[in-house]
């Protein structure tokens with residue numbers, strides 16, 4: 001069982017993830033990514049998919065052409081957990 005983050009842990013996580021915003025439904029972290037075209041967006045999604053499989057932690061996401069919208073939430077916790085923070089950091093690191 002994995003715990004939902006408390007308020008202090010959420011504040012700390014967000015300080016570290018300036019591009020991500022907290023969302024309520026589902027309780028999680030959200031970020032929009034915009035790329036040059038579909039090829040770049042889908043390439044990014046492929047890299048995220050590999051990360052997600054390795055971590056056994058999967059995003060809720062959608063793609064429209066060059067845009068990818070990601071929400072990270074932990075179904076096993078019923079909300080935001082450290083797993084989402086870790087995946088958000090790993091996703092950000094793909095773009096460095």
Ligand code: H2B
Nearest residue numbers: 056057058059073074075076077
């Ligand atoms: N992804 C997310 N986002 N939340 C989970 O609770 C989760 C997951 N659980 N991926 C994993 C898979 C679980 O269902 C498997 C059985 O480990």
